[in-house]
Amino acid sequence: MDVVTPEHARIAEDAGACAVMALERVPSDIRAAGGVARMSDPEMIEGIMKAVSIPVMAKARIGHFVEAQVLEALGVDYIDESEVLTPADEVNHIDKHQFKVPFVCGCRNLGEALRRINEGAAMIRTKGEAGTGDIVEAVRHIRTLMSDIRRLQSMREDELFVAAKEMDAPYELVKQVAAEGKLPVVNFVAGGIAIPADAALAMQLGAEGVFVGSGIFKSENPARTAEAIVQATLHFDNPKIIAEVSKGLGSPMRGIAAASVPEVERLAVRGW
Amino acid sequence: MRLSEADTNPERIVKIGVLALHGAVIEHIEILRKIGVEPVTVRLPEDLNGVAGLILPGGESTTMRKLVARWNLREPIMALARSGAPILGTCAGMIVVAKEIAGGDEPVFPLLDVTVERNAFGRQLDSFETELPMPIVGDRPVHAIFIRAPIIERVGPGVEVLATLPDGRVVAVRQRNVIAIAFHPELAGETRIHRLIATMAAEYSDPAEGTVRQGSEPWSIGEAM
Numbered sequence: 328m329d330v331v332t333p334e335h336a337r338i339a340e341d342a343g344a345c346a347v348m349a350l351e352r353v354p355s356d357i358r359a360a361g362g363v364a365r366m367s368d369p370e371m372i373e374g375i376m377k378a379v380s381i382p383v384m385a386k387a388r389i390g391h392f393v394e395a396q397v398l399e400a401l402g403v404d405y406i407d408e409s410e411v412l413t414p415a416d417e418v419n420h421i422d423k424h425q426f427k428v429p430f431v432c433g434c435r436n437l438g439e440a441l442r443r444i445n446e447g448a449a450m451i452r453t454k455g456e457a458g459t460g461d462i463v464e465a466v467r468h469i470r471t472l473m474s475d476i477r478r479l480q481s482m483r484e485d486e487l488f489v490a491a492k493e494m495d496a497p498y499e500l501v502k503q504v505a506a507e508g509k510l511p512v513v514n515f516v517a518g519g520i521a522i523p524a525d526a527a528l529a530m531q532l533g534a535e536g537v538f539v540g541s542g543i544f545k546s547e548n549p550a551r552t553a554e555a556i557v558q559a560t561l562h563f564d565n566p567k568i569i570a571e572v573s574k575g576l577g578s579p580m581r582g583i584a585a586a587s588v589p590e591v592e593r594l595a596v597r598g599w
Numbered sequence: 600m601r602l603s604e605a606d607t608n609p610e611r612i613v614k615i616g617v618l619a620l621h622g623a624v625i626e627h628i629e630i631l632r633k634i635g636v637e638p639v640t641v642r643l644p645e646d647l648n649g650v651a652g653l654i655l656p657g658g659e660s661t662t663m664r665k666l667v668a669r670w671n672l673r674e675p676i677m678a679l680a681r682s683g684a685p686i687l688g689t690c691a692g693m694i695v696v697a698k699e700i701a702g703g704d705e706p707v708f709p710l711l712d713v714t715v716e717r718n719a720f721g722r723q724l725d726s727f728e729t730e731l732p733m734p735i736v737g738d739r740p741v742h743a744i745f746i747r748a749p750i751i752e753r754v755g756p757g758v759e760v761l762a763t764l765p766d767g768r769v770v771a772v773r774q775r776n777v778i779a780i781a782f783h784p785e786l787a788g789e790t791r792i793h794r795l796i797a798t799m800a801a802e803y804s805d806p807a808e809g810t811v812r813q814g815s816e817p818w819s820i821g822e823a824m
Contacts, residue, residue, distance in 0.1 A: 342665075343621075343669070345659045380717070557666075
């Protein structure tokens with residue numbers, strides 16, 4: 328869960344979040360503010376690390392390996408090389424093998440996921456469209472990723488060479504995914520989750536966990552929304568429980584339809 | 600051996616639960632399948648029906664504690680453990696079975712007379728892997744992956760030490776049917792610890808011994824045998 332203060336972090340922890348993302352602004356505010364979005368103030372990140380015992384993540388700009396070095400020096404538990412911040416390099420992502428701290432990176436399809444894993448990402452999240460509260464792009468990306476995987480599984484071995492070329496991904500990783508039917512790292516869904524049913528939808532489509540950004544603290548009742556989203560993620564295949572936890576949560580984040588976001592303001596197209 | 604008997608007789612396949620609230624669940628499930636045990640994901644008390652053992656996986660102990668309370672899993676899991684079914688806690692699972700947690704956190708399932716310290720090696724940055732002698736599973740060392748791992752500070756009477764780091768710090772223990780290890784065997788493809796649990800589970804549920812468990816609670820063992 329994205330948090331901007333130690334108090335938010337404690338609410339997320341109490342709700343059963345298994346990690347928090349320390350940010351100066353949640354993605355919907357970054358989107359609204361415009362300008363250049365950078366790494367958060369180390370002091371603010373440290374304040375959040377002190378407030379909770381669950382892991383703390385922080386975001387570095389795509390390609391900004393010095394921001395990543397700073398975050399590693401602070402001792403954060405994970406770094407998100409994130410399209411939510413303004414990219415620092417339009418050609419290269421961070422060489423994540425140079426770090427001890429594990430990285431999570433965004434993707435829209437299998438090729439992008441495997442390029443990030445090849446660079447050393449330890450976790451993958453599909454991007455969705457952060458800060459919108461609209462699940463449509465998240466659904467598109469997890470469906471694309473999962474169907475890319477299923478397509479590889481149906482191929483003859485000699486067809487995997489071309490598949491690797493076409494998706495611009497390392498052959499060895501393509502072969503591994505074809506054999507195992509899943510990514511070699513854990514896979515989350517992010518970008519647009521606002522209500523418990525969104526989280527369960529992501530899980531039923533094949534996620535192993537979810538990232539919730541603006542959806543918690545832009546809702547009317549963050550503590551209850553956070554708790555309900557945790558329970559719906561856990562019991563993703565139990566509609567009765569999802570119904571129960573969804574009752575009376577108040578207004579979810581208002582959101583903006585992802586389709587109405589102009590091309591230049593879309594975050595998911597950052598990174599390649 | 601009872602386990603291989605179970606393999607060939609679908610009526611008697613041993614079921615072992617994996618507490619699936621959060622954390623490294625799928626890896627345990629895959630290893631159980633590989634060794635011929637039927638894995639059961641446990642999210643609600645009724646999921647414990649018919650399981651002859653339970654694995655408490657790694658993850659965040661804070662998160663697990665909250666979710667155990669939220670879904671009323673504490674009592675049925677304690678009852679399962681008290682009835683003698685094998686319980687394996689790995690990493691955060693070790694924290695949740697300890698009677699005492701350094702720093703004063705309330706215990707979750709107070710089953711093992713030890714004191715554990717959370718994140719004893721520091722944050723995620725300080726994760727490491729090592730080859731660890733663990734005689735209870737054989738001569739070949741275990742490939743142990745430590746991630747934000749806890750450590751055992753105090754070992755109570757009646758608790759057997761199963762493995763220590765070269766500096767003497769205790770990282771695996773057993774007290775009767777409860778085994779706790781600070782590392783993640785499931786991430787390294789290690790199956791021997793799960794085999795040990797499966798053997799204990801098969802003994803626990805062996806109908807030849809007439810040990811169909813009594814009890815009317817939904818989580819009692821009996822009916823699956």
